[in-house]
Amino acid sequence: MAVVTGGSRGIGAAIAVRLAADGLTVHVVCHRALDAGRGVVKQIEANGGRATLHQADVGDEAAVERLVERVTAQDGALHVLVNNAAVIDDQLLALTSTVRWERVLRTNLTGPFLTSRAVLPVMLDQQWGRIINISSNSARTPGPGQSAYAASKGGIEALTRALAVEVGRKGIRVNCVAPGKVRTEMTAAVADRLGSDADGTRWGLPEDIGGLVAFLAGDEADYIQGQTFTVDGGRMVTRGGAARRSR
Template identity: 80%
Template sequence: MSDATRTGTASAGPRVALVTGGSRGIGAAIARRLAADGLTVHLVHRTASGAGEAVAKEIEAAGGRAHAHRADVSDEAQVRALVDRVLDREGALHVLVNNAAVIDDRLLALTSTAQWEGVLRTNLTGPFLTSRAVLPAMLDQGWGRIVNISSNSVRIPGPGQTAYAASKGGLEALTRGLAMEVGRKGIRINTVAPGKVRTEMTDAVADQLGTDGSGTRWGLPEDVSGLVAFLAGDEADYIQGQTFTVDGGRLVMRAARTRT
């Protein structure tokens, strides 16, 4: 029996996943991988409705089950309505992947309060709202997985990434705190922190910059989605409150260069 067909104590049938920011890049790759593993995937987009529907249709054409939803994860009412729609349709929700994020890079001295709060609202408050909304169903089931997508910018931020790095650092702290609160209830909370990943948004930059001298290549969304799928399944039951770096070794290569 696959991970996707083994369910929590309260439901039967395929497991159900909710993936925010699932219309492109890493989020779309995660949605495809979870669907390929047998989960019913509900992917969320804020503005890219065409892209979100295209990913859902692609999954269904490959034999999977997927639905696209439009919602702003930073809006409490929209998050509650989104989770209610999924639960009304499926009767369960087993996996949440908090991938939606915004980048608004600018030097701190030039960052307005509204710009700072805009980044934190999506990148940190958003996962708080979605996690809080799905927890009652997961607690009733006695089983759940929440995977938060952070960034290596927490550890090695570039100039202008103060707000982004702070929001992702807060997300990693949220992971650890929530893991302490619900770990005894069969719910596992972990974080994946990608390095430089080539997506539709970063293609041009990746071609211009190439490698950074560490010898590591730019990652692909699929380099991240496999780990997320593992953390979303039964085999990750002994993993809790952790952050996993997926950067091709860039972090350790940078540390080695610093010591020389």
């Protein structure tokens, strides 16, 4: 049984569909896009899978606790948590208000803290669990204006390692997937403007991320712990190479 935050669209929806196709009952968590969330549940059911829609703000402690109570009351277990929900709000640091900074950090970093803390008692009882955090290449190669977003993603990668150290002996694996550029609502404006970059790497599809998440969610990932995996069609190595050549 899996919980996918931000499962109403984009990468989270693709992860939810993929985990359901692998046979997991999926709890799709959305925030505002209820209709889109219903669409994801319908798609999973049309494929013969099982899914339930929930509405919760991942940055709201009480809402997260209610969510996990509902899910465990329904299924009596919770095997996989995918911390995918996030917001982006690019602005140069000098112009960034505290309110905007805190909203990004609250959703992207405090959210995964709250959800992870809420699911841990269940996973510890089971002596089995998978927590998969979604980071971003921006943690390592941020663009201008990405201070808050990059800090939140650097934070989630550190959180991944720190929690892995705490729960590794209890059968719980905590890993992280860092996508490059993926065509979703989050990136629609830049995707249309930029097209393919000079580095020649294509824009990823949400489905390009689901496969690795599904692998990390399974038994075969038992010997993988506290890692962050880049999934970007080679963009990081290509850009790194281009930067080295230009020096």
